[in-house]
Amino acid sequence: MPSAENMDEGSILVRTLHLSCDPYLKGCISTMFKDSPFAIKPGEVVCGIGIGVVEASTSPEFNVGDMVSGFRVPWQTRFVTKTEGFSKIEVDSKIKAIDYLGVLSMPSFTAYVGLVTVGKPKEDETLLVSSAAGGVGQMVVQLAKARGMRVVATAGSDDKVEFIKSLGADVAFNYKTCGSFADAIKKHVPEGIDLYFDNVGGEFLEAAVANMKDFGRIVLCGMMSQYSLAPEMRYGVKNMFDVVTKRLSINGYNVGDHYARPEYQSFIEEVSTLYRKDKLKYRIAETRGLENAPQALLDLLDSKVCGKPVISIASDSQV
Ligand SMILES: NC(=O)c1ccc[n+]([C@@H]2O[C@H](COP(=O)([O-])OP(=O)(O)OC[C@H]3O[C@@H](n4cnc5c(N)ncnc54)[C@H](OP(=O)(O)O)[C@@H]3O)[C@@H](O)[C@H]2O)c1
Incomplete structure (x- = not known):
């Protein structure tokens, strides 16, 4: 040694x-x-x-x-x-x-940057978040609720759905048993999505695009559904023209760009304060x-x- x-x-x-x-x-x-x-x-x-x-x-x-x-x-x-x-x-x-x-991890900060800095959430807006039981998703749900949003969240098992509900999501559903993604989103978000926080990409992203409101925003955080696929097997989203007709904005980001910015301190302050008061679970x-x-x-x-x-x-x- x-x-x-x-x-x-x-x-x-x-x-x-x-x-x-x-x-x-x-x-x-x-x-x-x-x-x-x-x-x-x-x-x-x-x-x-x-x-x-x-x-x-x-x-x-x-x-x-x-x-x-x-x-x-x-x-x-x-x-x-x-x-x-x-x-x-x-x-x-x-x-x-x-x-x-x-609670103070890189994925947690990723949630903060994607939701707050990139997504610019507003009170009473409807947020859809995929892979909501993961390191990023569980924080997105709670930070969005703390900002007065209506939160609709998805995950791939009933246990995960129960966990997301326990975090305060207004609606949570199992995307593996819901049938058509687009129909399931429409059922739970008939008013349309203001902000979609995408952790999975692929077919679910396509279904979210189909359900966006005019001038909606999509935050591309990650693409869990695509990482294991060879490039030629990756899913091609077919309704990109909806981005034009609905005047959507789509933004990707890398959390690594944000550590040296003031938002890192804002994240630490907000999250550690909420966590200390038992107003945040992780x-x-x-x-x-x-x-x-x-x-x-x-x-x-x-x-x-x-x-x-x-x-x-x-x-x-x-x-
Ligand atoms: N942009 C950035 O700077 C940045 C930084 C960190 C992480 N990320 C990205 O953020 C996303 C979330 O990261 P995380 O650390 O919280 O991981 P995570 O969401 O916990 O990732 C694992 C989960 O992904 C879901 N998943 C796997 N295959 C899937 C599929 N085919 N379709 C839908 N969901 C699938 C599974 O949950 P279910 O059981 O619910 O399907 C699995 O438990 C990832 O895409 C990651 O790459 C981005």
């Missing part, structure tokens, strides 16, 4: 506590992100967002015992790293280390043990997870 005596200047030895399991890792280990800095080649250690505790330091900024979070945490029990990309986190009786991969689906990490990622991609998956790998990881 390295120690401060044999580590490069400006480094930390970190013992990993929690690892975030996110859909983008699929892109990192496949060819989808092959030219991106996040690409993980065969034989390399998987790495993603994570939390750990500093056990040795040659950096003036970090002390032994500091809790840190980083975007390039390897799926290992311990690692030595330069401190760039790592920041200290504060924990207390309410906000635990794991909450930085939960379900973490915790897997214990590094040896179970690959299965946790497979389960996420196979739609078996309700909530935000996190892998906890240290015996004291309840901090």
Whole structure:
């Protein structure tokens, strides 16, 4: 095991506590992100967002015992790293280390950016959100309710639908048993959709476009239904001319562009305040043990997870 005596200047030895399991890792280990800095080649250690505790330091900024979070945490029990990309986190009786991969996580901020900055929600508008039981979706539902919207949400199992209802969604339905997507949306949103928060793409996006109000907005956050398909098999949305006739706006975004902006602080303030007052719930689906990490990622991609998956790998990881 390295120690401060044999580590490069400006480094930390970190013992990993929690690892975030996110859909983008699929892109990192496949060819989808092959030219991106996040690409993980065969034989390399998987790495993603994570939390750990500093056990040795040659950096003036970090002390032994500091809790840190980083975007390039390897799926290992311990690692030595330069401190760039790592920041200290504060924990207390309410906000635990794991909450930085939960209520204060990247997917949670993704929900905030997509809904608030990109979607520009208005009171009494109707929001439709897909994959609403996931890390992003569960936060979209609650932030939209906090802004006085009518929220219609979808997920792929009855248990997930019950969970979404418990978060305050006005209507939630199982898209796997509803029959025609377009008819189901029409039934639940006869007035038409003002804002569609899209986590899935494909055929469901097409059905949402068909049910948008004139001048409606669509926020393209992700395309869960398409990631596993070869490019030639991906679904081609057929009603794009509706975008013209209904004067819709469609905006994609990348949460990574928004961390350095003031909205990150606004997100932390709003979400931690609501969470401390028990006005916000956030379900973490915790897997214990590094040896179970690959299965946790497979389960996420196979739609078996309700909530935000996190892998906890240290015996004291309840901090
Ligand atoms: N733009 C950004 O910067 C950014 C950042 C982070 C995440 N994202 C995207 O945001 C979306 C949500 O991310 P997340 O972390 O909260 O993951 P998530 O929604 O929990 O993703 C997993 C869920 O996707 C759903 N799903 C899988 N295959 C599907 C299909 N064929 N059709 C419909 N739904 C399907 C499943 O839920 P059901 O059981 O309900 O089907 C599954 O449990 C993802 O598309 C992700 O790539 C974007």
